[in-house]
Amino acid sequence: MRPILLSGHERALTQVKYNSDGDIIFSVSKDHVICAWFSANGERLGTYHGHQGALWTVDVDSRTTLLASGGADNTLRLWEVKSGKLLKTWDFPTAIKRVEFSPDGTQLLAVMEKRSGHLGAIHVFDVNPDPEGEQTNEQSLRIVCDESKATVAGFSYLAKYIIAGHEDGSVTKYDAKSGEILHNIQVHEDDMQITDLQWAPDRTYFITSSKDKTAKLVSTNELEVLKSYTTDTPLNSAAITPVKDYVILGGGQAAMDVTTTSARQGKFEARFYHKIFMEEIGRVRGHFGPLNYVAVHPKGTGYCSGGEDGYVRVHHFDKPYFDFMYEVEREQAQASL
């Protein structure tokens, strides 16, 4: 496996995303610029300029026409993917930590940071899927998180629910129409921030990662913890791989502590766990800083990771990855033949 190293950013990466076809990767970093890359060869398609502060998050709609980004300049911006043109800017009182399109691309949610008298909130906007069309100024829904601020959020299947992960390690399910709290459970340890929430392809379950060094697989309907993956380092990101039943976890000690230890001790590796057996099956080295985000190709043929070191590493899996099976899996595969 020869990773492709993307060095278009000057500062730490904060999020990387594949589009629905998996041919384009979007990356955002603290250097204010969004980059779009072809995943096959690492060629940079273009950059999106306009943000005035560090970027925290990016998402692309299912048809790869619109791109949303949010950052520390207290704006949420909508871009045309094809041309890099800025279509719309929404201003907020505080930073935007997470954006996500609904599966059909007609809604956009933004998680607003809690700061200086402003409560953390999740804002939902109706988006006009036509890049030429007019975008609304007003949000369609606003969910205020008065107990513990939301750090991550996303739309469930059919945009029926909004699932949010909080700073205190809990996960909440909201009705996506009314904003009403339906369910709240403590998934991770108390006061351990949830750092990432990524969906399974059908969005009936998701994975959360936390600073408590674990990642959990949670069902959307019951908010039941299905699986738990325990590591030895605080996690920044977790992703579910299609095709093979694995999960990829990324983390490493906090960026501020990095200089005190060697790269070997820093645990800056992408960890692969078997999704069902919850056992670690391998690691991929490469970054020399913590991994801030891991994203999986929607077709399961590769993954990319964005690190604190400012690099995106794009990996295309080779044969051993697809061939690996546990003994029981192999027996089952043979029995079904």
Place this chain on the structure above:
Amino acid sequence: MASKLENNRRTDWAEDEDEEDPVALPPQQIIKNKDGTETIITWSIRDDGKRVKTTRRIRKTVVKQVVNPRVAEHKQWPKFGAEKGKPIGPQTDTTSVAENIAFRPTANWKAGTEDKGEQEKKKANLKDAKIKCRICSGDHWTTKCPFKDTMAPEGDPTPAETIDDVPESGSLGQGGSSYVPPHLRGRTGGAPTGEKMGGKYERDDLATLRVTNVSEFAEEQDLRDMFSRFGHVTRVFLAKDRDTGRAKGFAFVSFADRTDAAKACEKMDGFGYGHLILRVEFAKKAT
């Protein structure tokens, strides 16, 4: 006239010097090879100011892939932003290929790598310690040397003679030093009583030859082949450098029989092998 010419030449030479700006680098050069590969020569300046020439040989292969029309359309999009106007294909300033990573999922992953880590740690420790055998200069402890029983430490006088020179060493209280190490006790008078350490490595050193000036590309098998002409060779040891894997230039060959060894010593001393003339002698006795 001559001086004028001289003048002219000097200005030319000075101009030449001016043109040779240390910062200016030759442009990138792409040579198409006959076998379909391309050689790309690029120049760069290292941090310490030295010019570095990088020669890369690449083969371009066209991989045809059938993709979703939407994906095909994405490929046609013109570049924008910082990439505007750049040619098609990955740019070297933003995209590079990292070194190969072997990723092979394994069921009980943890146990395997932990062991490896331990081993690496041990190795690292050894590297720092700079171990050198006093007998054969190999990179192992003297006690682990395969020749500790057959060989004297390199550069030491033959121990047997030393002992003969000090006849008093056997009796206590005489001479300068009263302590006699166990292995020397009783050497002078009659049967040896001192215990010999490392007895399990005891070998018939009488039939061991020390071969020096061996080519660094020599292999143990070559030596074995050469020496087995004279009799049954029980053991061949070719000292090799741990890092490079090349021979260090000396070897030990043990024969089953001393007469064979003597014959080999006589015949092989001065034998030309691998552009070098072998020097063969009987190995010295270790203490």
